[in-house]
Amino acid sequence: MDFGFSAEDEAFRTEARVWLSGHAESARDRRAWERALGEAGWIGLGWSEGGYGNRTGTLTQQVVWAEEYARSGAPPRSGHIGEKLLAPTLLAHGTEEQKARFLPPVAAGDELWCQGYSEPGAGSDLAGVRTAAVPDGSGYRISGQKIWTSLAHEADWCFVLARTEAGSRRHHGLSFLLVPMDQPGRIEVRPIRQLTGTSDFNEVFFDGARARVEHVVGGEGSGWKVAMSLLGFERGVSTLAQQIGFAEELRRVLRAAVDTGAVTDPVVRERLVRQWAELRAMRWNALRTLGRSGDAGASSVAKLLWGGWHQRLGELAMQVRGAAAGVGPVDWSPSASYELDLLQHLFLFSRADTIYGGSDQVQRTIIAERVLGLPREPKGVF
Known part of the structure; x- marks a missing residue:
């Protein structure tokens, strides 16, 4: 593939x-920080349409911005769910009124979003959603629970996949609703403490929360189509x-291997080289598939590649550290807090890489059924 950066890209x-x-x-x-990004015009470079407060950028310029942002050490984004997931979904399925209402605040960094998909009984099997949205005059009343909702504690809005047709099953009777989070007594957010000690994920409880009828994206009953379209935007630039x-994490692991002397072990050296080679292969695979549409298995292949790679890197980080990997800072005072170092955080967080965003088993099923044309997996066996 001929993928290069032009003089204009380098100026960008x-x-x-x-x-x-x-x-x-x-x-x-x-x-x-989100507002600063919006004011400078950096939000929404990948949107396929202009005129909503953002400046457009070519595909290669989107790559340039994403890479430079990662290299700069800038903080993790709070607005990426609105920019990278909601916005392209509205551009593809939303009404002109919905675009005009919701895209400019995202581009300005003024409104933050979270994603209400997974439930305690519907994680990887998203078709098992049970959260209900009952029609109520000019809108809906939503009751149910979502889980693993990233940044719900900061969000102003949540896009919610809910069942608007009573008695419907699986992919049928679902709708994609835009729900304001500022509804005291109707929406409760409970942070989930992770192995790393942080709480970026949350449980969200809806108890009669309101959504307006004009905030249904794609029309009532089209939720599954809209939700699957959104997931297609999740992995790209x-x-x-x-x-x-x-x-950068691989470089830290390599430095740790040199510092501890683990690099003299030929098995460790082989694992380090393999991690480097696989990372290069992932980059070329991402470039090869960038901008392609209609490839049913591309995102599943990408998720399988990086999920397993990152998890193996976390395990290697602990191996090169040896016994020191299991202890924290040596401070036994009563007021001391146990804080993970970067490699310990890498290991613990990466344990979930093969589960969230669609487990490895789900990704393999998608590839088997939609790409290889193998017989569909039987339902209701267990």
Whole structure:
């Protein structure tokens, strides 16, 4: 594949790098940082339409921005769910009124979003959604529970997959609703404490929460189609930026191997080289599939590749550290807090890489059925 950067792309890279170098270090408040990105026009480069407060960028410029952002050390984004998931979904399925209402605040960094998909009984099997949205005059009343909802504690809005047809099953009778989070007594957010000690994921409980009828995307009953379309936007240019972060983590593991002397072990050396080679292969695979549409298995292949790779890197990080990997800072005072170092955090967080975003088993089933044409997996066996 001939994938290169033009002189215009390199000028764009310089502009992005200069701006980030002058702003990233001062980005302490995440909401203020989103507004700074919006004011400078960096949000929404990948949107297929302009006119909603964003400046457009070519596919290669989107790659440039994502890579430079990852290299800059800028903080994790709070607005990526609105920008990368909701916005392209509205551009594809939303009404003109919905686009005009919701896209400009996303582009400005003024409104943050979360995703209400997974439930306690419907994680990887999203068709098992039980959250109900009952028609109620000019809108719906929503009751049910969502789980693993990233950044729900910060979000202003949530796009919710809910059942609007009573008695419907599986993919039928679902709708894609835009729900305001500021509904005291009707929406409760409970943070989930992770192995790493952080709480970026949440449980969200809906108890008669309101959604307006004009905030149904794609029409009532089309929720499954809209939800699957959104998942297709989830892995794209951002995958290349993710790999910049992976490369930095690999460098940390290599430095740790040198510092501890583990690099003299031929087995460790072989694993380090394999991780490097697989990361290069993932990059070329991402570039090869970038911008292609209608490839049913591309995103599943990408998820399988990076999920397993990152998990193996976390295991290797602990191997090169030896016994020291199991202990924290040596401070036994009563007021001391146990804080993970970067490699310990990598190991613990990566345990979930083959589960969230669609487990490895689900990705293999998609590839088997939709790409290889193998017989469909029997339902209701267990």
